[in-house]
Each structure stands twice: as C-alpha cells, then as structure tokens.
Amino acid sequence: MGRLLKKLLMxxxxxDIRRDKDGFVLIGKPDHIDEFSDLVREAADHAGEDFVVFTTSDGGQGYSQMFVMPLDAVDAR
Structure with a gap:
C-alpha cells in the first residue's frame, strides 16, 4: 500500500470514511469541503498504480465524495 493510499485511509x-465491499467511501465534511476537494484532486492525479478513485462532484467546482478502490483488493479476487 502506497503512502498516499495510507494517508487517505487515515x-x-x-x-469521514465508510468501509465498502471493494474499497472505501470518503465523505467530505461541509465545513472542510475545499480541503477535501484538494485531497480528491491529489488522489485523482496519483491514482492508477495502488488504487483507483471515483469522484462525486458537489455540484460546483468541488467534491462531496470519493470512492477509493485499492488495486491489491482487485488482484486478490
């Protein structure tokens, strides 16, 4: 597990983090949406080797949620 993935799952x-069947749902807190959106952009820019992300827009230029799927979980199937 890479450093960024470990950071995201802390x-x-x-x-807030919710465990899902194939990964994790990160749900941005309304009072921290700009900071969360920055983390989503960083994760999207670095996705591909350790994990993939699926983002949900907040309807503007930010993000409200991100699904993080570690690729080692996919390989283990």
Missing amino acids: DHPAY
Missing part, C-alpha cells in the same frame, strides 16, 4: 478532519 482519520482526517476533512472527511
């Missing part, structure tokens, strides 16, 4: 004041 507790953070900008989002």
